[in-house]
Amino acid sequence: ETGVTQSPTHLIKTRGQQVTLRCSSQSGHNTVSWYQQALGQGPQFIFQYYREEENGRGNFPPRFSGLQFPNYSSELNVNALELDDSALYLCASSLGQASYYGYTFGSGTRLTVV
């Protein structure tokens, strides 16, 4: 059974650029959530995908968008990068949306915007 894998592990981008982060969910998990964790803060919910449909979104602007593929892997896209987008981006997968299922986190992508 594989865990959640994210790529790349580190990324440096320039303000105004666009970035795509990738996540492969744990085997058998059909739900993927994305979180942004700024330095010294707890993770903040960006959005969740269940069976390729977005079914929940946090307080993030539309320039944060995502996709989930038939194999349940996922992408997070951020357009028009701002300096405040610098953070650790975490992907979490789970089997189903209900709270009695656990959430497995990946090791994250550290994004630095300069």
Added chain:
Amino acid sequence: EDKVVQSPLSLVVHEGDTVTLNCSYEVTNFRSLLWYKQEKKAPTFLFMLTSSGIEKKSGRLSSILDKKELFSILNITATQTGDSAVYLCAVRGGETSGSRLTFGEGTQLTVNP
């Protein structure tokens, strides 16, 4: 808006000490409270609590939930240097908030030899 507050934000102890980490919350249609340990990047799952008063235990770690007073504690006995990490508390609300987790800021625990 769901809210989670953890205390203390930072704690420094010596090996062998016992620590108690606190988590209070406000959430619509409470479903569960989760504790995670974050050492470098990936938060690793510790406990999920759904019922009041039932202690969950794993080795030297234990946790309990009080749904009346809206808080949870995480206890670590006989601390070791390997316990040094950020401990995150998160809550999940009901359908209106999807299955998102709302996290606290975390408690940075440092265990000195």
